[in-house]
Amino acid sequence: MKGLTLTTKEQTRLYIMNGVLERQWTVTEAAQVLGVSERHTWRLLAAYRKEGAAALAHRNRGRLPVNVTTATVQAQVIALARQRYLGANHTHLTGFWRSGRA
Numbered sequence: 001m002k003g004l005t006l007t008t009k010e011q012t013r014l015y016i017m018n019g020v021l022e023r024q025w026t027v028t029e030a031a032q033v034l035g036v037s038e039r040h041t042w043r044l045l046a047a048y049r050k051e052g053a054a055a056l057a058h059r060n061r062g063r064l065p066v067n068v069t070t071a072t073v074q075a076q077v078i079a080l081a082r083q084r085y086l087g088a089n090h091t092h093l094t095g096f097w098r099s100g101r102a
């Protein structure tokens with residue numbers, strides 16, 4: 001990852017992982033502080049050793065959600081709302097286009 005920026009949570013994980021590597025923390029203590037299982041802490045530690053700080057960043061960063069509404073469908077709904085269904089509110093339109101009747 002080029003120009004990696006970590007969130008506060010990820011920075012905390014980085015600090016704790018460094019503490020574990022420097023033997024300031026045990027894996028059990030780190031797991032409790034992070035709020036994850038000991039097994040997951042071992043996984044994080046292994047990934048951190050292999051990939052560095054980038055391993056602690058969320059992998060979905062920068063991706064669109066699977067359930068995102070495409071621009072084409074958004075344009076169709078807006079066109080229908082301005083013409084055929086003038087006066088209908090957003091609640092009506094939400095149920096309408098999700099049902100596939102648009």
